Ligand SMILES: O=C(O)CCC(=O)C(=O)O
């Protein structure tokens with residue numbers, strides 16, 4: 001997505017603050033470490049199989065909106081500008097994200113604001129991924145293949161390192177960075193609502209030998225209590241096949257987080273038995 005109207009300084013401000021945070025000594029970063037009962041704060045993803053290290057990254061996840069959901073004990077206070085940078089970035093991403101969701105609503109044949117209203121509350125979380133440089137990039141992934149559990153994801157990546165790949169017709173296709181462009185992923189919620197007409201995109205991140213890479217994923221998703229199921233008008237007649245079960249979003253999210261990330265495992269599990 002280009003021409004999104006988000007000022008370059010705002011994008012850069014987020015990148016600079018996050019880069020400074022990940023450069024801090026580990027004791028400093030651990031001041032906002034995730035606790036065993038929460039996925040907010042600073043943490044690590046390390047997953048290995050017998051042949052391969054699958055996921056190798058540090059991360060920082062925060063809920064930004066609705067503001068009353070913020071858990072400030074997980075918000076870095078160093079660098080000082082982190083809070084301001086994430087606010088400035090997130091308010092812009094919220095504006096752009098809501099506009100995109102309004103248009104998806106129209107594309108799905110509904111009133112402009114219908115899809116936003118169905119979220120009860122639009123929840124916005126931002127995940128910063130830090131992938132260290134890796135001497136064996138063919139043996140180590142940054143993030144395993146998965147689809148996002150969101151309605152949509154707005155992703156910002158570095159301008160100078162390619163790491164994101166999407167799965168298209170069975171092949172992994174690199175998403176080359178375009179400076180200041182934002183990437184929009186269709187998430188699982190749109191796939192379920194649309195009865196599979198708009199599929200969540202399978203993607204992964206690979207590692208790079210020469211430098212660390214950061215990426216900034218903003219997930220927009222419904223309130224936990226929203227019951228997600230295919231819209232009647234998206235279930236095509238005559239066959240009237242409903243491809244996905246009705247699921248409470250909070251349960252869907254928690255089950256997906258527990259499951260190993262494996263391609264389209266989340267939406268496959270959401271499908272009605274065939
Ligand atoms: O690092 C990337 O480009 C992708 C990150 C991602 O897919 C995620 O955080 O869900």
Ligand SMILES: [Fe+2]
Nearest residue numbers: 146147148203
């Ligand atoms: Fe993702």
